[in-house]
Amino acid sequence: MLGSGNRVCSTSCSSPVFVIILDLLPAKNGEEATIQFLLELVDILTNYIRKTFDRSTKVLDFHHPHQLLEGMEGFNLELSDQPESLEQILVDCRDTLKYGVRTGHPRFFNQLSTGLDIIGLAGEWLTSTANTNMFTYEIAPVFVLMEQLTLKKMREMIGWPSGEGDGIFSPGGAISNMYSVMIARYKYFPDVKTKGMSAAPRLVLFTSEHSHYSIKKAGAALGFGSENVVLLSTDERGRVIPSDLEAKILDVKQKGYHPLFVNATAGSTVYGAFDPINEIADICEKYNMWLHVDGAWGGGLLMSRKHRHKFSGVERANSVTWNPHKMMGVPLQCSAILVREKGILSGCNSMCAGYLFQPDKQYDVSFDTGDKAIQCGRHVDIFKFWLMWKAKGTIGFEQHIDRCLDLSQYLYEKIRNREGYEMVFQGVPQHTNVCFWYIPPSLRGMDPNSQEYREKLHKVAPKIKALMMESGTTMVGYQPQGQKVNFFRMVISNPAALQSDIDFLIDEIERLGHGL
Amino acid sequence: MLGSGNRVCSTSCSSPVFVIILDLLPAKNGEEATIQFLLELVDILTNYIRKTFDRSTKVLDFHHPHQLLEGMEGFNLELSDQPESLEQILVDCRDTLKYGVRTGHPRFFNQLSTGLDIIGLAGEWLTSTANTNMFTYEIAPVFVLMEQLTLKKMREMIGWPSGEGDGIFSPGGAISNMYSVMIARYKYFPDVKTKGMSAAPRLVLFTSEHSHYSIKKAGAALGFGSENVVLLSTDERGRVIPSDLEAKILDVKQKGYHPLFVNATAGSTVYGAFDPINEIADICEKYNMWLHVDGAWGGGLLMSRKHRHKFSGVERANSVTWNPHKMMGVPLQCSAILVREKGILSGCNSMCAGYLFQPDKQYDVSFDTGDKAIQCGRHVDIFKFWLMWKAKGTIGFEQHIDRCLDLSQYLYEKIRNREGYEMVFQGVPQHTNVCFWYIPPSLRGMDPNSQEYREKLHKVAPKIKALMMESGTTMVGYQPQGQKVNFFRMVISNPAALQSDIDFLIDEIERLGHGL
CATH class of the missing domain: 3.90.1150.170 (Aspartate Aminotransferase, domain 1)
Incomplete structure (x- = not known):
């Protein structure tokens, strides 16, 4: 299928090596060509890394969408029926990096997630080589245990007794926040799982006007409706005003609706504000509501003896979102939802699929954690974080x-x-x-x-x-x-x-x- | 912080090279140590790859959870306050692979996702080096365009005119299926987004008793209730019986509920059954219902001229789930939700966060696709797939x-x-x-x-x-x-x-x- 023109000339050895795609593993005797190809790629990647940390390199080489779509010299995004040569594949890799943005560059400040941690990167390379799935201990024994131990450490840092509780790594803070709303609903109105929202009164969620839009998205997606997400007023620093929360809870109750859930933001997206968790927790206790702390951005501060006081009261939360891929520099994606009550995550989400979670396996199946998730297959997000730690x-x-x-x-x-x-x-x-x-x-x-x-x-x-x-x-x-x-x-x-x-x-x- | 004992001895050069963690980039003059460390890691990974394809290597070296938790010699999963040496980090990497499962081994048949594609792997290594986020063109220009072009190709294969429509890569088939239910609800009852489920009558979803449990999970999560997910009877091959669907729709209507959505499975999890899409589409048209095709597992067959007839009628679907990470061997995770109607994904999910989706950017902001997602940050799942294609x-x-x-x-x-x-x-x-x-x-x-x-x-x-x-x-x-x-x-x-x-x-x- 591939002609003799499909060549890769190695830059790291004296004589050129020729490889074609069908020579790669699993082809018979494909080892040499495979290693050679991967080393060529690693050469491209390490050059990129070197330049990323070099301040004389640009952060990006900007092009408009139509320019990239029309095709830059030698770089064509269109897919075709016929294969490309491996040589071209390596050129495509180089060009993909060339026209991208160096998010690890010392002068990239555009997003909450910046930087390129070398250990985290090594963790990602290993994760993709292992190419497995978090749903069962059976096929991810080491990663499943790493997740369990790491979640426990995180819960200890939150301050829940003995690090007890539950949790899972999810594909980002928005999904972690969505989990918190689902679990809160399940805690107070478990019948919604089977009977739907009609099994509950009109439920209302509260969150700061400065909070992340994912709370509203969760409200819309989960069937509450975005109008039932009440936005709380903030002070000039972007922190929730507790008296406004209480007034709005009373207003909602007076209308006959049910105040269910408060999200306190620990590190808001724009101002970096920390809502006063203790005062909000007092109100949640008074009205028997779920308290979630969205520490997607602020979470890392729990690791600092100097700054963790900004989380004062977090141990009173029912659930916490914490994204190591933001402040802690873990490569994307790495987000945890942590829950104080053990078992509730599973109660909320389990469907007991027989083909995955067989009860008659030879090992302790309580380590098969997949049924807690709203996902089925789940990417291994833990290893890079564990390795960095x-x-x-x-x-x-x-x-x-x-x-x-x-x-x-x-x-x-x-x-x-x-x-x-x-x-x-x-x-x-x-x-x-x-x-x-x-x-x-x-x-x-x-x-x-x-x-x-x-x-x-x-x-x-x-x-x-x-x-x-x-x-x-x-x-x-x-x-x-x-x-x-x-x-x-x-x-x-x-x-x-x-x-x-x-x-x-x-x-x-x-x-x-x-x-x- | 690190003593002189923290050393890495290179195996690929004649004299040992000593590096300690604080010497890695971004440290000044950290280039050499960084490249050295990454090459050491690549050496471990390529050895692993070599063995994975070697039939004389075991698929796994099984240990019970308590054995791994107690710690194997030199491999301790516990996290500590103090850093480890880089030498130990590399040992940890080796051990993580040693006690894992070789999902790329020629005799690993345990899951729908198996194999280790070298090009896909290269794509993942590059993706993690680029370490960016799909939410805006601003920071992922190349990847955003690759996603757009690839989704169009996939829609062309489904058979939608000119490949028009919409779609997004999501973190797995369960989330893709969840999207389909959300969009169906938005199409027929758009007010649910703002007002919640009380803005709609009791809505019912239909899916095969052989279908994936994610439809039921979606029903529970999104506020329909799992009891409002009606399971359809199948023939002896596990295919939905269309007359059973129609009878159950009529039954639901008679009760005064609203039949909203049918999921037809194209490649069921256990039997690999393909539901008769055309006959189901006829019924969906008759009762004005949304037709989703869950081709998470079967999707790849659309690429085969010999086997795509099993998808006959798929072009009549309103949405399709298709996981390249299953049958097509793309590394985990890679799942697409494809939608026939353009704009509806955005209509359903957008919340217009000002800090991300500024309307006054200098480029065409219609390429900022993040607001279509239920996620905020979104991992780059497209590149490995694009590169393999x-x-x-x-x-x-x-x-x-x-x-x-x-x-x-x-x-x-x-x-x-x-x-x-x-x-x-x-x-x-x-x-x-x-x-x-x-x-x-x-x-x-x-x-x-x-x-x-x-x-x-x-x-x-x-x-x-x-x-x-x-x-x-x-x-x-x-x-x-x-x-x-x-x-x-x-x-x-x-x-x-x-x-x-x-x-x-x-x-x-x-x-x-x-x-x-």
Whole structure:
């Protein structure tokens, strides 16, 4: 099928080696060609890694969708009936990286998940080589146990007695938050599992207006309806006002509806705000409601003796979302939903599929945890995290967290009184989120309350961001929030970032925004 | 923090190289240590790959949970406050593989997902090196476009005009099926998104008694209630009986409930049965219901000119689940939900989070597909699949599918009249599933209808399976189904499997089961 033109010339040995796709394993005698091909790939990947950490490399080489779709020289995204040569496959790999974004670059600040941890990466390479599935001990004995032990450690850090409870790794924080809503419903209205929402009164969920949109998505998906997700008012720092929660609970009760669930955010997406968990827990106890803490972003702070006080009261929560793939630098995806009550996850989700969860296996089948999940097959997300924990120790994570928070305070101190900057909220940030407006000189004399000023300022961050991406030097996020026009949200979770990178970002904003 | 004892001795160069964890990137001058460490790891991984394809290697080295938890020599699963040496990390990697299961081994037949595709593996290694997120074009430009083009190709294969429609890759078939139920509900009762299930009458879902349990899980999770998932009777081959569907729809209507959704399975989990899609589509049209086709397992057959007739009528479906990670050998996870109507996925799920999906970006934001998902962050599952498609071409997938089906027919022909075997259903299997009982000599004279025989036979498959796992030679699944006692379900999706491996399996079953 493949002609002699399909060649790979090795760069790591003196004479060229020729391989064609049908020569790879499982082909007979395919070992050499396979190893050769993988080493060629690893050469591409390690070069990419080297450059990712090199500040003279761009963060990205921006192209518009239509440009990539039309095809860059030698890089064609279209799929065909006929196979490509292995040589072309390696070129495709190189080009895929070339036109992508270096999320591990020391100056990539665009997302909550940044950085490229080498141990985590090694964990991912191993995970994909093992290529197995978390649903049974039978085919993932080591990974299933690693998950169990790691979840227990996380529960200990939350402060539940002896780390007891339950939990599972899920495909991201939104699904983890969805789990929390499902379990809360099952706890109070177990009949909904079999009879549907008509077996319960009208149920209402409460979450901050600053919280992640996944709570609303969960409300819509699970049959509550997004209108039954009540948004709570926040103070100027983006933290829930407990008295507003209580007032809204009473309002809902008065209407005859049932207040079921409160989500307290520990590290909000934009402001990095921590809701006052203890005060919210008091209210939840008073009204017999489920308390979930969404620590998808903030969770890592539980590992820092200096910062974990921001989670004060978390041990009173019924469930907690915690994404090691965010603040802790674990490669994507790695998110845990942790639950205080043992067995409830299984009670909520189990369907006892006979073909997977046979009760008559030779080992202790309580280790077959798949029936707790809303998934059937489940990707192995645990290994990279377990391996990083082994390599760093708890103290290694703690140092990383403390360093990132120090860096964000450095940024805050640097710009809070700097000409041309205005903070979106006052005071030292609770997390690494630093939110600010850059005011170009042309706007500095204007009345900040005028409509014209607001309209102009609203366009500044998107313009700077576009210029940033086109020059490829750095990336940082922006968004509006409520009545506030577009502002930058700087977040630091990248272990490669230094003070000089923060300085660079500020210089770059000024360079690109000065003339606007 | 780390003493001089933390060393890695390279095996691939003449003099030992010493590295400690703090020397890895992003450390200054960390390049050499990083590359060295990754190459050490790759050495472990390529050795593992080599052995995986070597039939003289065991499929697994079985240990009970308590044995692994107590700790094997040098392999301790517990996490600690202090870091481990890099040397130990590499040992941990080696041991993790050692005590795992070789799902790519030519004699691993235990799951629908088997095999280790080298190109797919390369794709995963690159994906984890890129470590990005599918939610926006901004940070995953190449992957987002690959997903779009690949979904279009898949829709073309389904037969929707010009490949139009919608879709998304999700974390597995269960979530893909859950999407289908959500979208069906949104199509007919859009108010449920905002107002909850009380905005709709009692909604009923229909699916085969042989279908995957995820439909029932979706019913429970989404607020329908599992009792409102009506199970359809099947013929002796496990295919839905259309008249039973119509009778049950009428019954539901008579009760005043609303029949919403039918799932037709294309390749059932145990029997590999294909429901008659055309006849089911007629009924769905008649009663104005959503037709979903769960082709999680069967989907690959759409790529085979010889076998795609089993999907006859699939172009009439409103949505289709198709898992390339099963029959097509793509590494886990890779599952698509495909939808005929454009825009409905977004209508159903969008919440318009301002911090991610800013409308004022400089590029065409219709490429920011994240708001269609129930997830926020989403793992890059597309690249490995795209790369395999490039490397094999459509015809390469076709050849793989045809080969696996030929192999399963070989097994079927081999055992259907063999002494000591009884088929669970008669006739050539529709998919690669071959379901059979092995009857040990001690049971062969007994009355097959007696309770004693049934009880004894029920224990045979689990016993053989346990012995198989303990000897580590091969793995195949078993389960009961309805009134049928435990039987083996053989499935073939492993590209490494040969006729001689099928022969081996049968010999092994007889060797282990003969004396029972």
